[in-house]
Amino acid sequence: MTVLTECETRLMAMYRQLTENPQVKIFSAKPGQIIDEYGDAREVFEKISEWRGINLDPSLQRCFVRFSWFSCHWRIERAEGQLTGEFTIRHLLTSTNVEAPDIDWGDTPAERQLYSDLRVIDHRPGSGTGAFAALRMNPDMPNPEVWFHDFRIGAFKMDIDYCDYLAALAITKGTSGWHYLFCDVSLRGREFRHIASRLEDMLTVFSEMFPECDYAPLRQRLDERLR
Numbered sequence: 001m002t003v004l005t006e007c008e009t010r011l012m013a014m015y016r017q018l019t020e021n022p023q024v025k026i027f028s029a030k031p032g033q034i035i036d037e038y039g040d041a042r043e044v045f046e047k048i049s050e051w052r053g054i055n056l057d058p059s060l061q062r063c064f065v066r067f068s069w070f071s072c073h074w075r076i077e078r079a080e081g082q083l084t085g086e087f088t089i090r091h092l093l094t095s096t097n098v099e100a101p102d103i104d105w106g107d108t109p110a111e112r113q114l115y116s117d118l119r120v121i122d123h124r125p126g127s128g129t130g131a132f133a134a135l136r137m138n139p140d141m142p143n144p145e146v147w148f149h150d151f152r153i154g155a156f157k158m159d160i161d162y163c164d165y166l167a168a169l170a171i172t173k174g175t176s177g178w179h180y181l182f183c184d185v186s187l188r189g190r191e192f193r194h195i196a197s198r199l200e201d202m203l204t205v206f207s208e209m210f211p212e213c214d215y216a217p218l219r220q221r222l223d224e225r226l227r
Contacts, residue, residue, distance in 0.1 A: 002034055007063040007166055011070060011089075014170040017210055018074050025075045028126055032067030035091055040064075044093050052096050057142040063163035067091065072174065073126035076209075081201040086124040087174035089166075095121045100134060100149065114155070118147060121162070122169070133179060135162060148179035153191055156183040171213055175202045180225070181218055187225040196226060 004012060015031055018024050038044055041064035049055045071088040090098065100118040118134035130151045135144035146158040146165050160168060160182050172178035177195035180187060187196040199222050207215050 002036075005064065005066075007163075008034075008065055008067065010170045011065065011067075011166065014173055015070070015072060018072050018173060021209070023076055023078070023209065025077070027073040027075070029072040029074075030069055032070035032089070034066040035068045036066070038066070038091060038093050047093060048096055052137070053139050054096075054137055055139070055142055056144070060143065060162055063166050064092065065089065065166065068094075073124075074173075076205060078205060081198075081205075083198065083201055083205060084127070084176050085172075085174035085178075086127050086176070087169055088123050088125060089169075090121065092121075095119050095135065096137065101130065101132070114147075118149075121146075121165070124174075127176070129176075131179075133158075133165065148183060156180070156185060158182040159184065171215070171218065172202070173206075175199070175206075178202070181221040185225065186227075187222070188227075196222070 012031065015029070019026055019029050039047070041061035044064065045056050045058070045061060067089065068091050069088070071086075073086040074084070076083040096119050098120040100115050100120060114136065117136045117138045119137050120132050120134045123132040124130075131149065133146060133148050136147055137144045143161055146160055146162060147155055148158055149155045156179070158165070158179060168178070168182065172181075175198070177198050180192065180195055181199065185192065187199075203215050203219055203222065206213065
């Protein structure tokens with residue numbers, strides 16, 4: 001039997017929290033298969049260096065995930081409100097080949113360079129919003145930036161790295177709008193009002209449904225973005 005890494009174990013625990021809870025309606029879910037032929041973290045990082053010319057910081061190997069396709073699209077309906085969420089995580093080696101989808105590539109050289117550097121690590125095919133998270137990967141970034149792109153609003157740099165992203169995903173479970181907790185934005189604006197309300201509902205509902213998770217840091221982040 002294959003032994004899961006700490007990061008894989010955390011993600012699988014989150015997956016079970018959703019798929020085994022009768023309060024959660026599952027539209028689609030796939031636990032992901034481990035791809036042994038890609039090799040371990042060291043081998044995959046070497047392949048990325050050889051094929052893409054990007055020498056990733058070895059510290060990122062601590063959150064290496066071997067799943068080929070790990071996803072869940074879900075909804076929770078309660079008196080406190082309705083929550084929806086979705087995530088689709090690819091193997092890191094596969095993500096290095098997945099460029100940002102058809103988007104406005106920007107008006108300036110800097111914007112065009114940004115979008116050409118993005119490699120999708122998480123997206124939402126079931127919801128149809130087209131939103132995605134990506135690593136900004138180029139030879140000058142051993143620790144890639146994480147960006148979130150919302151077609152309705154724009155692209156935002158997240159203040160976490162790849163490992164932090166996977167840890168936050170395990171806590172938020174892909175709730176729509178969770179990425180904005182880690183972006184330098186004010187959620188008091190009109191375009192973010194519904195997102196702020198949804199995140200309030202998430203913290204209320206999840207604190208009750210998943211008491212084993214610590215939501216205090218996310219509450220602090222939401223409070224900061226509502227000031």
